[in-house]
Amino acid sequence: MSEISGLLALWLREVKVFTREHSRVVSSVFTPILWLVVFGGGLGSSIVIQGMDYQTFIYPGIVSMSILFTSVFFGIYIVWDRKIDFLKEVLVAPLRRSTIFMGKVIGGMTDSMIQGTIVLLLGPLIGIGYTPLILLKAYIVVFVMAAGLVSLGLVIGSQMESPEGFGMVVSFVVYPLFFLSGALFPIDNLPTWLGYFVLLDPLTYGVDALRGAMLGTSRFPYLLDLGVITAFAAFMIALGTQAFKRMKT
């Protein structure tokens, strides 16, 4: 009982803080729009991929990117909690560490889902046609990706002392994940060495699943993609629970 109300408390706090930090809300809306308009729009006029214009092609990639960035960067809030010593207050509560971790995870997932929703709403503007099934499939992918990536961010955050350090480490993780994921290019016909790296990137399967659901073109079947990102999420959650158990104040 108290574990559940503790979980709820941790989640509630994240939501409140999120809505109060206006810069977070604003940037979560504008970053993806910027990408879509500038990158997609600018290049889109000259490139056609798999029979669609580039803006349409990278749209699932932009959705994945927003989720990736929001989710992993959420890990900074555990570093922040340590810095403002709120972490002590949480760690001294009679809650399991796994509860504390899951509280943070659902808090971060809420951020990511809000952002994901905003980005998904942009779809029709660039000519993506949604049916309830498409939207459902997309949401499931976004949800599972967020779970894995928020956990990844928290694993990193739980080991870091300073926000700067966190930023450094995260860039080393996030950019490769992003650029290797096929968010910006089709993943068939890559040079072999690059192809291997792409297949090792869990985000590849998220992007592929979204592309399949929204644009009807994908490398792997939807369920295979979903299976891979679910396994990734499960692994990161397990790792995060362990990391939080070992975490110091």
Added chain:
Amino acid sequence: MIVEVKGLTKVYDKEVKAVDQVNFSIKEGEVFGLLGPNGAGKTTLLHMLATIIEPTEGTATVNGFDILKEPGRVRGSIGIVFQDPSSDDMLTGYENLMLHAMMFGVPRSEWGERINNALKLVELTPRANDRVKKYSGGMRRRLELARGLLHEPKVLFLDEPTLGLDPQSRERVWEYIQSLVKEKGISVIITTHYMEEADHLCDRVAIIDSGRIAVMDKPSTLKHEIGERILLKGVGDSIPDLDALSFIKKYEKYDDAVELCVDDASKRLKAVLEAFPSFEKVEIRLPTLNDVFLKYTGREIREGDAAEGGFMERIMTKRKNR
């Protein structure tokens, strides 16, 4: 014994012995003071008891639960007010208390009432819905005190709870701590740099220096050991034979003054004055806990000698950061 500490030791980074083989135990309903200079190891000791840092050696039980084997149950028995501010300044005072109630298993039906009572107690009711960011340092301190007490723990750890409070607020906190002890029978471990506070509140104090307990006893006993003093100034050369006065336990001569150590200064004053043919001024010095502190640590704590990286300082730097 509600708290039993057995050989507790903490070594930081393989070289700094912050807490060194500490042993003590506390009875239910007792208020126990930990006094010591900056860096003595008080906070480290409390954090080990609160299970948020691991001891290097030794262990302790709190409310019957071992801090190593059942940390969850220990946390369920305690409340702690940290030396550093640890509330979320993006949330309001009310919200901070609410989160605490939710995380610390306060029954849902009691949330509203307890929070309102707590706010009233620390006189923050009118500011309850302001973000903590907008609080003054002392207000924030009071909020965190209210928070530590909200779930009515069996054992309460207070790490410099009244640092930065004005005199009225401080006295109100004292009163409240005392009433908690009396009515709910909770036990308290408190660290403080205010000797007056320790004297007023604590049934027993331990003075710790460099991680070790130098002495541990009732404040009155410790003060008694120092003895009372009579100081005579402007005595010139006319000093009587002090060894002949048998009630004088010890004496010390200075340039133009003499200090006599006696058991009951006000009773002996008459005899002393009669023995001295001439003097300018006389002063009775009753021992304070400050004298005791000095004796065992060789250092003096002055009022306002806030802990390193203390509460107010931290607030100021944190504000800038956010």
